[in-house]
Amino acid sequence: MPEIWLNYGITDVVLDIRAENLEQKIDSDGKILDDSAINEKLNTIDFSKPMELVVLHNSKSIQKIISSMFTLCEQKSKPFPKILTDKKILNQVKAGLPEGSSINEFENMENPNSNLVFMGEMEFDGLFGYETVSTRLIKKFGLESMLSAYAKRQGNLPVPGQYPESLQEAKKFSDNFEIQGIEIVANSQGIIDFSIGHPSETLSNTKILESNSIKDVGQHKTMIISTGKDASNDNLGKSFSSLWNCSNAIKKDGLAILVAECKGGLGSDALQQYIENRLTLEQLRNPTKYISGMEDLLFLSEIQKNFQIGLVSILPEFYAKKLNMISLPGIKYSMDYILKTQGARQKVAVVADGARILLR
Structure with a gap:
C-alpha cells in the first residue's frame, strides 16, 4: 500500500490508499x-540602508530567504532588517526567525x-490569475480598489494562470507606493527563483511559476487535493485557490476532496455573511x-454546477453543509x-501541492 503524506496545517497526514486505487x-x-x-541574488541588496x-x-x-539575509548581514557586519508582520501570524513567523531578530506588528499602509x-511567495489566484505581492496588498489594504478588480473579473468562474484585467488593478494599486x-x-522541495x-516589476515572475507549475x-473522476503548505490552508477562503487550480482536471459530475485544516476559520467576510444568511x-x-472573499463564494457556487466538493477540515460540519460541501x-x-x-x-488522483500547481 503506497503511503502518501499530505500537508494539513502545520503537520502532515497520511493517506492510506491501495495501489489499485x-x-x-x-x-x-x-x-x-x-x-x-540564493546568496548571490541577495547580494544585490544594499544592506547598509535600513530595511x-x-x-x-x-x-x-x-x-x-530571511535566514539567508541575516547570515549575509552578519558576514558584512550590517544591521539586521526589522521584521514586521500581521498580528495573526506574528507568533508563527517569530518561531521561524533566526536568533537576534526582532519582530513587530505591521498595522497599515497609511504612511x-x-x-x-x-x-x-507567488501562487495562483482565481480572481487575479496569480497571487503576488501586489494582489496581497490590494486585498489587505485596498478594499475600495477591490470593488473595481472584482467588477473586471473574467466571468463567474476562477481564472488561475491567466492575466485578467483585475491583475492590472492590483498593479495599479501597488504603483501608488514607493516600496x-x-x-x-x-x-514543495524549495525555492525555484x-x-x-x-511589486509591479516583480510581477514578471508569473512566467517562472507558469513554466514550472502547469x-x-x-x-479525472475523483481527486484528493492538499494545498501543499500551512499558509495555503490556514483558512477556507485561501484553501479554495488549490481547488480552482485543479478544477479543469475534474470530470463533469466528478468529486474533489479538499484537505485543508482551516485553523483560521472561514477567512472571509463574504463566507461568514453567507453562512449567517446575511x-x-x-x-x-x-x-x-x-x-472580502466575494469572489470565492461566487466561484464556489458556479463550480459546484460541474462537480461535487468534499472537505476535510476542523471547521464545523454546519459550515460545510451550508456551503453545499460534503463534510468529512x-x-x-x-x-x-x-x-x-x-x-x-x-x-x-492525488494532488500534493495544490496551491503551486495548475492542472489542465
Missing part, C-alpha cells in the same frame, strides 16, 4: 536554487516609506460594495467515502 500522484516540480545562488521586511504570510521559502520591503518587494517562486524590486494530466448568491453578481471528519474517511459511493475499484 491510486490513479496518479501529482506534485509540483522545478530545479531548486542552492544556497550560493523593514514585511512578511505577508509564513512559509518555509520565506523563512529561508509607507521606501524602507519597506514586502515579501511573499520594494521580494517575490518568491517555490515548490525570486526577484527583488517594485501540468497536462487529463480529466448575503445571497444573487448579491454577488453586481455588488455596489466589495466584501478526517483523511481516512475521505477514502472510505470514495470507495463506498463510487465503488471499491475507483481510481483516485
Whole structure:
C-alpha cells in the first residue's frame, strides 16, 4: 500500500490508499536554487540602508530567504532588517526567525516609506490569475480598489494562470507606493527563483511559476487535493485557490476532496455573511460594495454546477453543509467515502501541492 503524506496545517497526514486505487500522484516540480545562488541574488541588496521586511504570510521559502539575509548581514557586519508582520501570524513567523531578530506588528499602509520591503511567495489566484505581492496588498489594504478588480473579473468562474484585467488593478494599486518587494517562486522541495524590486516589476515572475507549475494530466473522476503548505490552508477562503487550480482536471459530475485544516476559520467576510444568511448568491453578481472573499463564494457556487466538493477540515460540519460541501471528519474517511459511493475499484488522483500547481 503506497503511503502518501499530505500537508494539513502545520503537520502532515497520511493517506492510506491501495495501489489499485491510486490513479496518479501529482506534485509540483522545478530545479531548486542552492544556497550560493540564493546568496548571490541577495547580494544585490544594499544592506547598509535600513530595511523593514514585511512578511505577508509564513512559509518555509520565506523563512529561508530571511535566514539567508541575516547570515549575509552578519558576514558584512550590517544591521539586521526589522521584521514586521500581521498580528495573526506574528507568533508563527517569530518561531521561524533566526536568533537576534526582532519582530513587530505591521498595522497599515497609511504612511509607507521606501524602507519597506514586502515579501511573499507567488501562487495562483482565481480572481487575479496569480497571487503576488501586489494582489496581497490590494486585498489587505485596498478594499475600495477591490470593488473595481472584482467588477473586471473574467466571468463567474476562477481564472488561475491567466492575466485578467483585475491583475492590472492590483498593479495599479501597488504603483501608488514607493516600496520594494521580494517575490518568491517555490515548490514543495524549495525555492525555484525570486526577484527583488517594485511589486509591479516583480510581477514578471508569473512566467517562472507558469513554466514550472502547469501540468497536462487529463480529466479525472475523483481527486484528493492538499494545498501543499500551512499558509495555503490556514483558512477556507485561501484553501479554495488549490481547488480552482485543479478544477479543469475534474470530470463533469466528478468529486474533489479538499484537505485543508482551516485553523483560521472561514477567512472571509463574504463566507461568514453567507453562512449567517446575511448575503445571497444573487448579491454577488453586481455588488455596489466589495466584501472580502466575494469572489470565492461566487466561484464556489458556479463550480459546484460541474462537480461535487468534499472537505476535510476542523471547521464545523454546519459550515460545510451550508456551503453545499460534503463534510468529512478526517483523511481516512475521505477514502472510505470514495470507495463506498463510487465503488471499491475507483481510481483516485492525488494532488500534493495544490496551491503551486495548475492542472489542465
